[in-house]
Amino acid sequence: MRGSEWLITLGLSPLCWASTLPAEQHPLSDVEVAGTKLSVTRDLIALHKNLTQIESISGNEKEVGDWLAASLESQGYTVEKQIVEKDPERFNVFAWPGKVRDAPVVLSSHIDTVPPFLPYHYNHTDKTIFGRGSVDDKGSVAAQIIAVNKLLSKGEISPDDVSLLFVVGEEVGGAGMRKANDLGIKPKTVIFGEPTEGKLVSGHKGTMQMVVTAKGKSGHSGYPWLGRSANEVLVRALEPVITLGDKLPKSDKYGVTTFNLGKIEGGVAANVIAESATAKIAVRIAEGTPETIQKGATKAVHHAVREFLEGEMEPEDIVELDFGGKGYGPIDIDADVPGFEVITVNYGTDIPWLEKLKGQKRYLYGPGTIFVAHSADEKLKVDDLYDAVEGYQKIVLHALGKGENDKQAKADL
Numbered sequence: 001m002r003g004s005e006w007l008i009t010l011g012l013s014p015l016c017w018a019s020t021l022p023a024e025q026h027p028l029s030d031v032e033v034a035g036t037k038l039s040v041t042r043d044l045i046a047l048h049k050n051l052t053q054i055e056s057i058s059g060n061e062k063e064v065g066d067w068l069a070a071s072l073e074s075q076g077y078t079v080e081k082q083i084v085e086k087d088p089e090r091f092n093v094f095a096w097p098g099k100v101r102d103a104p105v106v107l108s109s110h111i112d113t114v115p116p117f118l119p120y121h122y123n124h125t126d127k128t129i130f131g132r133g134s135v136d137d138k139g140s141v142a143a144q145i146i147a148v149n150k151l152l153s154k155g156e157i158s159p160d161d162v163s164l165l166f167v168v169g170e171e172v173g174g175a176g177m178r179k180a181n182d183l184g185i186k187p188k189t190v191i192f193g194e195p196t197e198g199k200l201v202s203g204h205k206g207t208m209q210m211v212v213t214a215k216g217k218s219g220h221s222g223y224p225w226l227g228r229s230a231n232e233v234l235v236r237a238l239e240p241v242i243t244l245g246d247k248l249p250k251s252d253k254y255g256v257t258t259f260n261l262g263k264i265e266g267g268v269a270a271n272v273i274a275e276s277a278t279a280k281i282a283v284r285i286a287e288g289t290p291e292t293i294q295k296g297a298t299k300a301v302h303h304a305v306r307e308f309l310e311g312e313m314e315p316e317d318i319v320e321l322d323f324g325g326k327g328y329g330p331i332d333i334d335a336d337v338p339g340f341e342v343i344t345v346n347y348g349t350d351i352p353w354l355e356k357l358k359g360q361k362r363y364l365y366g367p368g369t370i371f372v373a374h375s376a377d378e379k380l381k382v383d384d385l386y387d388a389v390e391g392y393q394k395i396v397l398h399a400l401g402k403g404e405n406d407k408q409a410k411a412d413l
């Protein structure tokens with residue numbers, strides 16, 4: 001049973017039931033600043049558990065979105081559900097604790113996960129939480145909320161300083177974050193949450209997809225000269241792709257562009273000349289734009305298949321290249337908060353989908369490691385989750401000019 005149902009069925013306010021818990025577990029803290037009354041939770045583990053227990057594979061985020069919206073509302077936040085792709089079952093959750101909807105700092109992470117669902121499990125011995133989404137990305141969601149709640153209850157920020165944006169569809173094309181551009185907000189800083197091992201990420205590689213389809217002419221395998229094997233064309237076409245990264249522009253920051261030949265299919269049987277063959281490739285872009293990569297790849301593939309051309313044929317007649325049109329080049333991210341280790345990562349995020357405003361700061365930070373995200377062994381150390389709450393607080397304070405270094409700078413004046 002979920003918290004919101006429980007509250008609704010019993011008709012209790014969060015304050016009532018909180019007062020029945022032992023003092024050391026007291027999860028709620030009352031805040032009243034400039035007429036804003038909040039009753040925020042600081043129970044990180046329970047919040048994270050409640051989020052992770054709800055299955056929310058991309059496209060099926062309604063239940064977790066409803067739960068999250070109800071939880072934030074019960075804590076005193078104003079909550080807006082932003083419908084995505086005209087589907088009322090899919091919505092972003094946008095919330096702010098004060099009177100200001102368009103706050104200077106937005107903390108954002110995603111509420112969808114990859115399949116399959118893996119149930120929540122807490123191993124007390126090694127203080128590790130298992131389950132789908134425990135790292136990617138509900139660790140970030142929970143840590144961001146608790147960080148804001150702690151700053152509010154300590155009075156270190158005003159409720160009007162921050163808002164929270166939790167989006168759907170990050171794992172499959174970023175529909176939620178694309179839609180967030182319509183919220184009409186102009187934050188000075190956006191803090192994105194993804195598993196970064198508690199480090200600040202100064203940038204990530206770009207990405208695009210590439211599908212190569214070879215077109216053959218079927219026939220009896222005993223008379224190969226009467227046909228053209230799409231499989232042979234494809235093998236030739238892919239040969240230069242494997243090492244293409246070394247020939248394309250490189251970057252000191254991100255290294256080389258890589259091509260992952262993730263899926264190859266072709267032909268129907270051993271004794272039939274293959275009529276069609278396809279390869280699906282994920283490209284991680286270290287330098288340049290998707291257009292640069294598209295040009296380089298097309299040239300290499302067309303050159304490689306020339307031996308199959310007969311008469312008036314053009315390379316396009318036997319090999320088709322489709323780049324999907326949804327790619328982006330490497331994304332630079334701010335990493336100027338003192339006291340953090342700084343890294344780059346090779347995975348994609350929602351960051352490119354949110355239009356960057358002039359002068360806007362963007363940070364990427366969160367608990368846990370990408371190496372277990374999406375795996376059957378997705379897990380998060382409880383200590384890392386707690387550390388991320390501290391980390392987010394530091395970043396928020398820095399963004400508001402209230403960080404340790406800012407205090408020091410003022411004291412030095």
Ligand SMILES: *[C@@H]1O[C@H](CO)[C@@H](O)[C@H](O)[C@H]1NC(C)=O
Pocket residue numbers: 001002003004006027041043046047050071
């Ligand atoms: C989590 O869910 C439980 C069970 O519904 C509820 O009692 C508790 O208040 C929730 N806690 C948080 C922090 O969401």
Ligand SMILES: *[C@@H]1O[C@H](CO)[C@@H](O)[C@H](O)[C@H]1NC(C)=O
Pocket residue numbers: 123124125126
């Ligand atoms: C918890 O972790 C410990 C130490 O890694 C392990 O020995 C134990 O089997 C785990 N317990 C469960 C219930 O998974």
Ligand SMILES: [Zn+2]
Pocket residue numbers: 110136137170194195
């Ligand atoms: Zn993620």
